[in-house]
Amino acid sequence: MQKQYRVGIIGATGMVGQRFVTLLEDHPVFRPAALLASARSAGKPYAEAVGAKWAMSSPIPAYAREMPVWDAEADADRLQGLVDFVFCAVNMKKEDIKALEERYAKLEIPVVSNNSAHRATPDVPMVIPEINAAHLAVIEAQKRRLGTKRGFIAVKSNCSLQSYVPLLHPLKRFGIKYAAVTTYQAISGAGKTFETMPQIVDNVIPYIGGEEQKSEQEPLKIWGEVANGTIVNAAGPVITSQCLRVPVSDGHTAAVFVSFEKKPTKEEILAAWRTYAGEPQALALPSAPKQFIHYMEEDDRPQPRLDRMLENGMAICAGRLREDCLFDYKFIGLSHNTLRGAAGGAVLLAELLAAKGYFD
Numbered sequence: 001m002q003k004q005y006r007v008g009i010i011g012a013t014g015m016v017g018q019r020f021v022t023l024l025e026d027h028p029v030f031r032p033a034a035l036l037a038s039a040r041s042a043g044k045p046y047a048e049a050v051g052a053k054w055a056m057s058s059p060i061p062a063y064a065r066e067m068p069v070w071d072a073e074a075d076a077d078r079l080q081g082l083v084d085f086v087f088c089a090v091n092m093k094k095e096d097i098k099a100l101e102e103r104y105a106k107l108e109i110p111v112v113s114n115n116s117a118h119r120a121t122p123d124v125p126m127v128i129p130e131i132n133a134a135h136l137a138v139i140e141a142q143k144r145r146l147g148t149k150r151g152f153i154a155v156k157s158n159c160s161l162q163s164y165v166p167l168l169h170p171l172k173r174f175g176i177k178y179a180a181v182t183t184y185q186a187i188s189g190a191g192k193t194f195e196t197m198p199q200i201v202d203n204v205i206p207y208i209g210g211e212e213q214k215s216e217q218e219p220l221k222i223w224g225e226v227a228n229g230t231i232v233n234a235a236g237p238v239i240t241s242q243c244l245r246v247p248v249s250d251g252h253t254a255a256v257f258v259s260f261e262k263k264p265t266k267e268e269i270l271a272a273w274r275t276y277a278g279e280p281q282a283l284a285l286p287s288a289p290k291q292f293i294h295y296m297e298e299d300d301r302p303q304p305r306l307d308r309m310l311e312n313g314m315a316i317c318a319g320r321l322r323e324d325c326l327f328d329y330k331f332i333g334l335s336h337n338t339l340r341g342a343a344g345g346a347v348l349l350a351e352l353l354a355a356k357g358y359f360d
Contacts, residue, residue: 006033008086013037013050015191016089019343025061042071089114105151113155122230130278141229158214159341163254163333166316170276175261176237186248211243251304252337257327285351289315302334313339
């Protein structure tokens with residue numbers, strides 16, 4: 001029998017927290033043991049605390065409905081010995097999130113974070129499990145800094161990166177010089193639905209705070225290397241981006257333009273995508289897609305409505321690969337932003353950490 005791990009969800013009433021609650025129903029390895037949120041939700045049964053904010057297409061899982069919600073800040077000490085690690089997805093100021101996550105880590109409770117607060121911290125691994133699992137090695141240096149034996153923080157990257165970084169990564173062998181990316185991001189990435197964001201209907205909003213900087217800088221950490229107890233960012237390639245909010249419920253789409261040191265053939269690119277796999281596939285982790293990248297031959301694919309749930313929303317979709325008159329190639333990418341891009345990606349990261357013994 002597989003070892004079971006007791007899990008806490010910090011920020012359980014928010015949209016990403018709700019995804020965690022649904023994803024952990026009947027999970028083969030992780031058992032939800034505590035749901036935490038802000039003080040205004042503390043003490044209420046989860047179903048009452050989330051109330052009309054429930055945004056998932058399926059009902060609140062039965063296991064969670066009557067679970068009492070704890071105060072993520074006031075009740076942190078109570079979690080010692082009750083959980084093996086926590087997921088964290090909270091809506092707070094960046095410095096407050098950093099302090100909260102370090103507090104849990106110093107309580108010897110590992111944190112798998114969906115937040116951006118620690119993504120730039122040099123000894124905190126920011127991991128797309130299929131791409132840079134080797135960065136988990138920096139955790140030992142982080143523990144020395146924090147003075148912990150088992151407490152640490154690991155984060156996942158920005159949700160929009162999943163729509164293009166996994167597609168660029170297998171092509172790095174050809175020497176990527178630069179890439180231009182425009183992302184068309186779903187409203188769930190802002191924690192919204194069409195009911196709570198009426199201004200997006202029949203509209204496109206050409207600004208998402210902080211997204212373009214993240215889109216250009218976070219890939220360089222993902223492609224960096226561990227050296228002397230920190231992650232040293234890669235020097236390149238240069239990425240320029242624009243990020244738009246579009247009237248789509250779930251699924252981030254990317255239009256990608258890329259040039260190479262040595263231009264590959266279209267067949268070489270397709271083969272690189274088709275054959276690429278990472279540690280989640282090798283380890284057959286529960287949430288891992290069997291095929292990481294799926295290329296679609298149809299001219300009008302991928303589409304969010306049709307393709308975002310491929311392999312339970314954990315696969316990366318690509319399409320429309322063709323030569324470009326300015327860059328070498330252009331193509332379209334798609335990923336489910338609250339599954340692969342948020343809660344699902346964090347669950348997969350936690351599965352990788354568990355498989356490698358970081359929660360033991």
